[in-house]
Amino acid sequence: ARRAANVSERRFVVPFGEHGALAIQAPDETIDVGPTVEIVQVLCLIAGSVLNRIRHEQQVREREDELQQRSRQLDRAERKTAVLESVVQATVSAKTLDALATAVCDCLAEEDCIEFAWMGQLDRAEMTVALQASAGSGRGYLDRTPVELDGNDEPTARAAPTATFR
Numbered sequence: 333a334r335r336a337a338n339v340s341e342r343r344f345v346v347p348f349g350e351h352g353a354l355a356i357q358a359p360d361e362t363i364d365v366g367p368t369v370e371i372v373q374v375l376c377l378i379a380g381s382v383l384n385r386i387r388h389e390q391q392v393r394e395r396e397d398e399l400q401q402r403s404r405q406l407d408r409a410e411r412k413t414a415v416l417e418s419v420v421q422a423t424v425s426a427k428t429l430d431a432l433a434t435a436v437c438d439c440l441a442e443e444d445c446i447e448f449a450w451m452g453q454l455d456r457a458e459m460t461v462a463l464q465a466s467a468g469s470g471r472g473y474l475d476r477t478p479v480e481l482d483g484n485d486e487p488t489a490r491a492a493p494t495a496t497f498r
Contacts, residue, residue, distance in 0.1 A: 344372070
């Protein structure tokens with residue numbers, strides 16, 4: 333019974349913060365474990381502090397990433413608002429449908445994220461979409477106008493009859 337009591341007294345568990353604990357056991361009851369336990373306690377304090385710092389740095393990085401994502405979302409929303417304001421202004425000041433189409437295409441093509449914009453007019457009788465206005469650098473696309481709607485898999489041909497975005 334004495335041996336069992338000594339074995340249990342030779343085992344130590346030292347916590348290191350909220351992160352866990354370190355268990356140690358002396359191999360022999362004749363060894364003085366006092367200094368070793370003190371060293372382990374100091375090491376566990378250091379380990380707990382380091383783990384707290386690592387967790388804090390990770391939380392800071394996550395918050396920074398979230399703020400950057402929100403900043404990008406805000407930038408996109410501001411750009412969309414600016415485009416909408418330009419289009420609304422063009423709508424208000426346009427005197428003709430052609431002037432409106434040209435102004436809208438110009439407003440859109442000025443955006444960094446839009447290379448080319450064009451507006452076409454749907455002719456249901458002919459089943460075509462003819463160029464009404466364009467702006468930007470993708471004008472080679474318009475070499476194929478008017479766009480025939482029947483049997484054509486081109487995005488304009490698919491979108492025009494259903495008035496859905498493609």
